Amino acid sequence: MITSVLVANRGEIACRIFRTCRELGIRTVAVHSDADATALHTRVADQAVRLPGAAPADTYLRGDLVVKAALAAGADAVHPGYGFLSENADFARAVLDAGLTWIGPPPEAIEAMASKTRAKQLMGLAPLTEVTEADLPVLVKAAAGGGGRGMRVVRRLDDLDAALEAARAEATSAFGDGEVFIEPYVEDGRHVEVQILADTHGTVWALGTRDCSLQRRHQKVIEEAPAPGLPADLEAELRTLAVRAAHAVSYVGAGTVEFLVADGRAHFLEMNTRLQVEHPVTEAVFGLDLVAEQLRVAEGAALPPEPPAPHGHAVEARLYAEDPATGWTPQTGTLHRLTVPDDVRLDTGYTDGDEIGVHYDPMIAKVVAHAPTRAEALRKLAGALDRATLHGPTTNRALLIHSLRHDEFTTARMTTAFYDRHLPHLTALAPDPHAPLAAALADARAHGDPRFGGWRNLPSRPHTRHYELAGEEHEVTYRHTRTGLDADGVTVVHADADRVVLETDGIRRTYEVTRYGDTRYVNTTELRALPRFPDPTTTQAAGSLLAPMPGTVVRLADNAKPGTRVEAGQPLLWLEAMKMEHKITAPATGTLTSLNVTVGDQVEPGTLLAVVEDELR
Template identity: 55%
Template sequence: MIRKLLVANRGEIARRIFRTCRALGVETVAVHAEMSDLHAAEADAAVVVESFLNIDQIVEAARRSGADAVHPGYGFLSENAGFARAVEAAGLIWIGPTPDAIEAMGDKIRAKKLVSAAGVPVLDGDDTFPLLIKAAAGGGGRGMRVVTDPGTLRSELAGASAEAQSAFGDGTVFTEPYLPQARHVEVQVLGDQHGRIWVAGDRDCSVQRRHQKIVEEAPAPGLPDTVRAELHRHALAAAEAVGYRSAGTVEFLVDGDRIFFLEMNTRLQVEHPVTEAVTGLDLVAWQVAIAEGRALPAEPPPSWGHAIEVRLYAEDPAAGFAPQTGRLRAFDFGAPGIRVDSGVEAGSEVGVRYDAMLAKIIAYGPDRASAIRLLADALRRGVLHGITTNLALLRAILADDDFVAGRVDTALLDRRLAAWTSAGQDHAVRKAALAAALGSAVRTATSAGVQARMPVAWRNVPSQERVRTFRHAGVEHRVTYAGRGGRLESSWLPGVRIESAAADHVILDDHGVRETYRVTVADGGVDVDGPAGSFDLHAVPKFADPAANLAAGSLLASMPGLVVALHVAEGDQVAAGAPIVVLEAMKMQQTLTAPAAGVVSSVAVEVGRQVAAGEVLAVIEESS
């Protein structure tokens, strides 16, 4: 029996594994690289390491802490056969598949040959465009590129290889045909040490950005019974080909009734909660039991109902999914029937060192429609302030007619992104801005010392309304209001009447519908929570800061990140679209290019420098 387990991971997945360990009576050990790591406080013991990729330090942490087993979670070293071998060589129990299985499936090129020999269909061919470039040693969308123009293939291969090298320590990439209208469907498998392998249902993961999943559901909706049966049969064949044990996932592309093997993930998947919800399994508990030598029952439990998971990311979908950093002032998605697996809480600092995922929010219902409704309501009621996230995008996806009807494929997000990121919330934002202005005005008036006895919004020119300007999602809202006859009034939103206003809450009447808004002044702005969700309103100063003026031709950092490549020097002549700087943040790379042809008049950064979003990287004087 395992007595003490070290989790070689951080954040959300470490906390989730600790939760099961507590239920099993297993002591826990965390490893952490930063003192602020939230997961470290939840373990029975914690050991500092320089990196979650340092095998020697993690094995030594297990030895020093008295752990007798290691769970890798997902990401980092979870699919590193060398790590698994080092754990076993140290006399520790490895919670996962055999090192040989990890090695066989970890190289995607080798894996395709292996499963093909077992009769599983694979995608072949690299001479027909569009092509998909993939990293041979990793996943999660890193090192992946879609190439539609043969002329860009060489540069895209180089970019994908660099990103793969950075993320996985292996720059090997390969190509395969790209099927933009296909669905991404995966099958959960579970194998014990006695040769029994379960197929524990399937999941649809087609809604993706940058080839990384953001919505997952179980079971995959709308699959014909024959296709589902074939998926399960091929997944079993792939698992049997490597004598699989522990939890794993076999991923496929489904194009009509055609099925193609993508890869096998020899670890616990990020989206495992939806399978747990419909089967009643605790997959982590079964990983521990299998590692202890327990046998699986003859058959897996049947699936019932439907579960949907969304991934909440610190990123701006309207700005190319640029990573976002900062401090979470508020974070609460707790609601009846909702599971939240998170790596953060109110007060957490979000940086660029790790993946951008903040949390997974999961809903379960007796059918798909019920699960969608429950999850959509949880996202609407959730409170989140301090960082730009993809929350509004997730709400828009759940409300989309194609998604609700189950008409999903891997290109759905690309087709619908413009509509989803401009989802009509303008009226809701404007009401939130009005509440922010009124709450701020009351707070200012009641803390004004000598002037506290004066009416809120009083002016010595009563015909003129007061003005407060707020910015939300790049749009400025110039709110006007006035105090007349002891009441606050505003002509800014026709049909919206102010019922009452206090420093911490405002009540508005919108054409006869009474709505309450919670108002919190924070960090140069106002946080507002109302019927349509949470809004961060940033106060715009009345007078512009002269220091904010930028030189013409300034190239700005589109996201916070690390400068990993610099392609120019002062005095260089560049063409429009020429690469200037490559930034890396949250394991993704972005190349910033010259907006126009010209001369590089200055370079403000060097390789290895950490930059903030909006920081000037270089100045290009446009050619006349």
């Protein structure tokens, strides 16, 4: 019987596994890098063990240290979570060799399926060994791991070598394995997968389907169960193929078989020999706790012959600390506050006041809604995200809301190219124009402005405040009159330090205002209070290329040398942040007059990377 579980992972998935363990009366052990010393998963576990290592991003890949930690803490079982070592057969063997229970499939099954090249061979498929013009576009893909890391779409043969190099580097960094392969790239299909659960007695459950078509950088953003609109015969075929794959490798535990569905046909992608990020939607529909089932299977329990019947529809949205409008650039900083309505599920590895750093995946949380129908589930989740309080780094929250309400998604016509088609529109929505006024009135109250009390007999100059909203400066003016505050035709019904009520054209709206330093949150809108007299020394020269995120300079372009002419959008260097490489391009066509970084440099947001003198100026 399992009495103590070490989770060889961090963040949200570690917290989620610990929750089930507590419910079952099982003690919990966390492991952590130095960067995660005070992370939430270390605080909610019964014990926490430090994993020594100079590079926080690589610490969780040290299987030998994880096994030592389990033995030192007295754990009798190890759960790998997802990512990191979760699909590493050598790690599974090391856990078993140490006399510990492995909460996962047999190492032989992991070996057969964890490498995507071997998995395809097992399913009677083979990757491309040579690429010609006729094969394009193709996808370069890491053989180990997932989550969009180590993947590149190639549309021109001239770009293939660079894509292979970048994919290998990213795969090595993320998974400790630089093997990549090439396969045809299906432009406009749906990503559909089948959740399986197998015991040691030969029973395999196919727990319905999930649609995970809404993706950015080949990483899922919104997932749902069941996959909507599939013909009954195709859905049955997917379940049959998934069960066949599980039997082929004598699978045990939870796993997922992934397909790309296009033109009514299913194309096998891979089998993930672990729990998936999106497992909560299957749990909601089938009324199961998949982690609890993993634990029971690991103890040798037999599954009933048939799984429970599904009920309703579930949809999950991943909240990322990133800016979709600027190439999905990851964001860092303090998560001041995160709350969601009580009628949805929140899985997160953060709590108020935690820091979102640069070393790991930028996912803050998963929000899951379950309802009798798909339409109700989508509406419920969009509404919950709209009402959520989310104060901290820039996130994809608005994008998620608008995606869930987009006609192509609500009518189940979405494909993996959804954001290729709609991202500019989904990120170009104008912010609330009255947010700066609400912030200004609340700030005046909070700062005890003596002139805010009411009308005076002598006319006075208007009060002025400045805010940055969506990258633009906004000047707010208001004055006191005989009839109250005059604010450019907007009626001020109420104003205090935390709450402002404005009326426009007979419609009243309430604004909740929260302050953190010079940052203001007005409902869901973020602004920055600007000083009355800006410091001229902080102004950057025209053509300055600033780091959009914290990260490490991992590559410089061959022609990135001062004095050379560059084209707007031409790559100059690459930053690695949160286990992904991010291309930094020239801001304009002109001459590269200075390059201020070298490979290996650590940079913070706003660091001056280079200067390009625009030839049009």
